Amino acid sequence: MIPTLQNIYEAAERIQPHAHRTPVMTNESLNERVGARVYLKCENFQKVGAFKFRGACNAVFSLSDEEAKYGVCTHSSGNHAQALALAARMRGIAAHIVMPENAPQVKKDAVAGYGGKITFCEPTLQAREATLRRVVESTGAAFIHPFDNERVIAGQGTASLELLADMPDLDAIIAPVGGGGLLSGTSIAATETKKGIRVLGGEPEMADDAFRSLQARKILPSEHPKTIADGLLTSLSELTFSIIQSRVEQIVTVSEQGIVDSMKFIWERAKIVIEPSAAVAVAVLWEKKVDLSGLKVGVILSGGNVDLGKLPWGK
Amino acid sequence: MIPTLQNIYEAAERIQPHAHRTPVMTNESLNERVGARVYLKCENFQKVGAFKFRGACNAVFSLSDEEAKYGVCTHSSGNHAQALALAARMRGIAAHIVMPENAPQVKKDAVAGYGGKITFCEPTLQAREATLRRVVESTGAAFIHPFDNERVIAGQGTASLELLADMPDLDAIIAPVGGGGLLSGTSIAATETKKGIRVLGGEPEMADDAFRSLQARKILPSEHPKTIADGLLTSLSELTFSIIQSRVEQIVTVSEQGIVDSMKFIWERAKIVIEPSAAVAVAVLWEKKVDLSGLKVGVILSGGNVDLGKLPWGK
Numbered sequence: 001m002i003p004t005l006q007n008i009y010e011a012a013e014r015i016q017p018h019a020h021r022t023p024v025m026t027n028e029s030l031n032e033r034v035g036a037r038v039y040l041k042c043e044n045f046q047k048v049g050a051f052k053f054r055g056a057c058n059a060v061f062s063l064s065d066e067e068a069k070y071g072v073c074t075h076s077s078g079n080h081a082q083a084l085a086l087a088a089r090m091r092g093i094a095a096h097i098v099m100p101e102n103a104p105q106v107k108k109d110a111v112a113g114y115g116g117k118i119t120f121c122e123p124t125l126q127a128r129e130a131t132l133r134r135v136v137e138s139t140g141a142a143f144i145h146p147f148d149n150e151r152v153i154a155g156q157g158t159a160s161l162e163l164l165a166d167m168p169d170l171d172a173i174i175a176p177v178g179g180g181g182l183l184s185g186t187s188i189a190a191t192e193t194k195k196g197i198r199v200l201g202g203e204p205e206m207a208d209d210a211f212r213s214l215q216a217r218k219i220l221p222s223e224h225p226k227t228i229a230d231g232l233l234t235s236l237s238e239l240t241f242s243i244i245q246s247r248v249e250q251i252v253t254v255s256e257q258g259i260v261d262s263m264k265f266i267w268e269r270a271k272i273v274i275e276p277s278a279a280v281a282v283a284v285l286w287e288k289k290v291d292l293s294g295l296k297v298g299v300i301l302s303g304g305n306v307d308l309g310k311l312p313w314g315k
Numbered sequence: 316m317i318p319t320l321q322n323i324y325e326a327a328e329r330i331q332p333h334a335h336r337t338p339v340m341t342n343e344s345l346n347e348r349v350g351a352r353v354y355l356k357c358e359n360f361q362k363v364g365a366f367k368f369r370g371a372c373n374a375v376f377s378l379s380d381e382e383a384k385y386g387v388c389t390h391s392s393g394n395h396a397q398a399l400a401l402a403a404r405m406r407g408i409a410a411h412i413v414m415p416e417n418a419p420q421v422k423k424d425a426v427a428g429y430g431g432k433i434t435f436c437e438p439t440l441q442a443r444e445a446t447l448r449r450v451v452e453s454t455g456a457a458f459i460h461p462f463d464n465e466r467v468i469a470g471q472g473t474a475s476l477e478l479l480a481d482m483p484d485l486d487a488i489i490a491p492v493g494g495g496g497l498l499s500g501t502s503i504a505a506t507e508t509k510k511g512i513r514v515l516g517g518e519p520e521m522a523d524d525a526f527r528s529l530q531a532r533k534i535l536p537s538e539h540p541k542t543i544a545d546g547l548l549t550s551l552s553e554l555t556f557s558i559i560q561s562r563v564e565q566i567v568t569v570s571e572q573g574i575v576d577s578m579k580f581i582w583e584r585a586k587i588v589i590e591p592s593a594a595v596a597v598a599v600l601w602e603k604k605v606d607l608s609g610l611k612v613g614v615i616l617s618g619g620n621v622d623l624g625k626l627p628w629g630k
Contacts, residue, residue, distance in 0.1 A: 271364060274586075313623060
């Protein structure tokens with residue numbers, strides 16, 4: 001089922017005691033550089049350092065006591081895993097997380113730090129799904145998919161509700177797209193609350209399955225995606241594809257250099273730490289492939305979880 | 316003359332159209348790690364990325380038209396230079412900046428970007444002062460000392476006025492100390508507006524002249540200071556020493572490792588970019604050499620200007 005605006009309002013109310021209402025930042029240097037008035041929705045300041053907490057929190061607290069009693073589980077290479085672990089801890093239930101063994105150490109530590117029970121798997125889709133099935137069978141935990149889940153999508157949409165409450169006269173909103181949970185929630189929240197607002201997705205050229213899928217009018221899976229934006233490697237689901245197809249103006253692909261340059265610019269000028277996946281949305285403005293000049297543009301800075309020991313610029 | 320609380324209120328009014336009112340951030344992980352409730356005054360988000368804009372702006376806009384007509388000048392290895400250049404540009408006057416030739420490239424670029432006219436000198440006190448004298452003689456510019464200036468000190472004090480307006484029940488405030496402008500302004504603003512509040516200075520062990528000066532009850536200059544906190548290499552002046560001696564409870568010295576660790580922690584957990592000099596104030600809590608457990612502690616995060624190509628942790 002496609003979430004409604006009402007579902008997003010309910011999600012906002014449900015997560016309000018647990019999630020941060022994140023600030024909206026502006027930066028003159030950025031505005032000058034990209035030729036637009038940019039409003040940065042700082043989900044890097046969200047609990048667990050990413051918007052993912054919104055969706056996970058909404059999903060966990062939507063479960064009935066019966067559904068929740070054996071805990072929750074998921075597969076995730078990163079932020080959704082941390083988010084689900086924290087939301088489960090807040091509700092007092094177990095979180096079983098299937099993670100690829102090559103996930104960044106900082107993300108493994110964070111999941112464990114939130115009390116998540118990690119089962120490692122080979123870094124392939126097949127291994128991940130097989131491992132998840134074994135975990136579900138042995139624990140009875142409720143599976144919370146990272147994005148192919150209407151409650152997760154509704155939760156992600158709450159970021160744009162807040163952004164539009166703070167900045168009602170936005171002309172456009174840009175969010176990064178991986179599996180499409182954030183972009184789906186963003187597009188529903190934005191287009192249902194503001195007629196005519198433009199919603200754009202930012203995607204790495206090197207993982208451009210959403211761009212190609214929209215062109216082809218059918219889901220084309222990600223094939224050998226290879227990008228520094230490691231949160232955006234996954235492909236769309238039927239659910240997110242259908243939402244994005246009907247509500248998103250276009251997916252704009254950005255180069256790896258554009259991602260790194262805009263990430264560094266945000267760190268240097270706005271003095272905030274954002275992860276490459278968040279920079280993908282900034283890079284849409286940075287590379288100017290689509291004309292947004294002079295407009296008021298909201299950008300969802302999706303997260304700030306970075307391994308500071310592995311930064312994509314020279315010492 | 317020692318600035319009064321009234322001078323700081325006037326400074327706040329004078330700089331209000333030009334400076335940011337910076338946010339106060341909190342972070343649960345930090346609170347847990349240091350055992351106190353910490354309120355981070357984010358001067359890394361200030362114009363030019365540092366509190367220095369407050370003092371420079373107050374000084375520049377305090378000048379009469381007659382005093383201002385040949386512009387302003389200063390010597391500075393960094394943030395004060397950028398701050399003075401920007402404040403001068405806002406007033407429409409020239410800024411002549413004497414900088415050591417070995418200053419970080421990112422700071423040279425920023426000063427030039429704000430329209431400052433740079434004269435490079437050898438990285439010694441003698442060369443700096445001689446070069447400055449030549450600049451003053453040839454231009455007639457008004458010298459705005461980075462900290463030995465009552466208007467600069469009054470401007471720096473406005474950060475604590477704002478912090479205490481937002482968080483009136485603070486038990487203590489910590490600011491880093493180099494030349495002592497920030498700590499002086501902080502101590503006047505805090506002790507004059509809140510009876511009994513504790514004001515502490517944070518200083519690198521490797522540049523501990525303020526600590527030693529307070530112990531000796533006389534100014535002992537910095538000798539071969541060598542610290543990653545490159546904003547804190549300077550020694551106190553008579554003016555800042557006298558203010559700090561009468562209003563600051565103690566100077567707490569912190570290790571280089573403590574500076575780096577607390578800086579990295581703030582980047583990773585609070586998702587904001589702070590410079591090593593700002594981390595010095597965090598490190599006072601981090602290293603727990605003074606008992607502030609359970610207290611509400613304000614920390615002035617002095618700035619966020621860092622060369623991202625030269626970070627103090629391994630790749």
